[in-house]
Amino acid sequence: MRAIQIDRFGTPDVLRVADVPEPVPAAGEVLVRTVATALNPVDDKTREGAIGEGTPPLPLTLGWDLAGIVVDGGDSGLDTGARVIAMSHQLGSARGTWADLVALPAGAVAPAPASVSLPQAATLPLPGLTAWQTLEWLAVSAGERLLVAGAAGAVGGLALQIARARGVEVDALVSREAQAAFARGHGAGFVTTDPAALPEGRYDAVFDTFGAFVTGAVADGGRYASIATQAGPVPDLSARGVRTTVHQVREDGAGLAELSRLVDEGALKLRLHGTYSVREVVAAHERYLRGGLAGKIALAF
Ligand SMILES: NC(=O)c1ccc[n+]([C@@H]2O[C@H](COP(=O)([O-])OP(=O)(O)OC[C@H]3O[C@@H](n4cnc5c(N)ncnc54)[C@H](OP(=O)(O)O)[C@@H]3O)[C@@H](O)[C@H]2O)c1
Structure with missing residues (x-):
């Protein structure tokens, strides 16, 4: 499967689409096929090498946000095919979400808001x-x-x-x-x-x-x-x-479920600047770095 990785720190051109083994979900985990993810400041800092000691070993799959479709819900109660969102604490676990398939603890996963697209939903988790x-x-x-x-x-x-x-x-x-x-x-x-x-x-x-x-x-x-x-x-x-x-953010499916509810009630409007494909990951980052955005940049898988 594809994963956006770095094997050294630097400017966006160190990002590469690597071919890596598919994750095998452990007990208590959910396997999700990624439809979209998003760029966050922490991804940028990680790629640059600005995080320092807290960075997992290289090569490393980046990404914290996930919006996708359940492939294997395990014993989570989530059905295969369900639309979900999740946040992965990528620096803590080294489980980046910029990959075709992501296995995460069931407690980190929640139903996606029904009223928005998955690229829009990908702007929400982190x-x-x-x-x-x-x-x-x-x-x-x-x-x-x-x-x-x-x-x-x-x-x-x-x-x-x-x-x-x-x-x-x-x-x-x-x-x-x-x-x-x-x-x-x-x-x-x-x-x-x-x-x-x-x-x-x-x-x-x-x-x-x-x-x-x-x-x-x-x-x-x-x-x-x-x-x-x-x-x-x-x-x-x-x-x-x-x-x-x-405050340091932590994985929290229950919190995400509340956020999905607020989106569906119309209390929370999500701002998506634009969606880039995985192949355009370097261009997506260069656009992000130019700043002046009125919304987030999503990556579509
Ligand atoms: N501790 C945690 O767990 C955690 C979790 C998530 C994020 N973060 C960190 O929190 C920060 C914000 O994240 P974010 O995703 O919200 O980033 P963001 O979308 O870039 O938002 C930062 C906002 O702060 C504004 N800003 C920056 N400097 C300013 C200044 N001197 N005066 C007034 N406004 C200023 C920016 O305006 P401009 O766009 O005009 O610069 C922007 O609107 C990042 O450093 C991120 O790494 C920490």
Whole structure:
């Protein structure tokens, strides 16, 4: 079968379509035929060699997102032919999803949203679970005030929509004016490109997707979560009673099932910039690196 692999680190031209053995699902695993997957910042960092020590040995199949069709559901209760989505913690397990067939623990797999195509669904798992789990940690509830830093990004855009669906008041810090319209259009109240314009101590919770560390904006006794691992820990705010974390996403089929439900209810809109074929994987990455995208890039198998 085909798998997109690297055998050295570097620019997108190190990506190659390799012929590798098909995976054999172990007990408790589900075998999925990939229809589409998506590009995420972590794939880029892994390919470049920027992850460092946490990188599994080379050669390595890349990819975290999966949307496809069940080939063998094992004892999961998933029928052969079912449309599913999954997130594979590729750095932890070395199981990349950029392959024709992927075997994953049943607990990482969930029904795909019925209302969107599988390439659209492939944009959901990694950013969606990161948004979902970080919001769970932040425990924001209806009527509370949340600031999302990077609210027009893949994770931030989903966090904004999930929080709004829960009745949370959401403000947004974005990088440029073009992104402000997205944030306003998805229910953000106050939207700014200027961190200095954020009101001091206003927010019950801050969801920081790029290491903004706008710690003055969180209220005393509040919560501050970053997902920007590369930016390091959030400064210690314990003197103000603020809890902090750098959230690390984990495989979570139950969370994915909730996200699929939100998509089918219309509460969560997915943004797909375009779909490239596996043969166009280098071009897909070059487009990704040029930036300015209003949605994700999917790879179709
Ligand atoms: N810890 C975890 O488990 C985990 C999980 C998923 C993702 N991540 C990490 O989280 C980060 C975000 O992921 P993503 O998929 O959401 O990426 P993304 O789609 O590229 O979104 C990042 C957003 O932040 C914005 N941004 C960057 N610098 C900014 C600045 N100085 N001021 C305002 N906005 C700024 C970007 O705007 P522009 O497009 O204009 O640059 C973009 O909208 C990545 O570093 C990713 O590796 C971590």
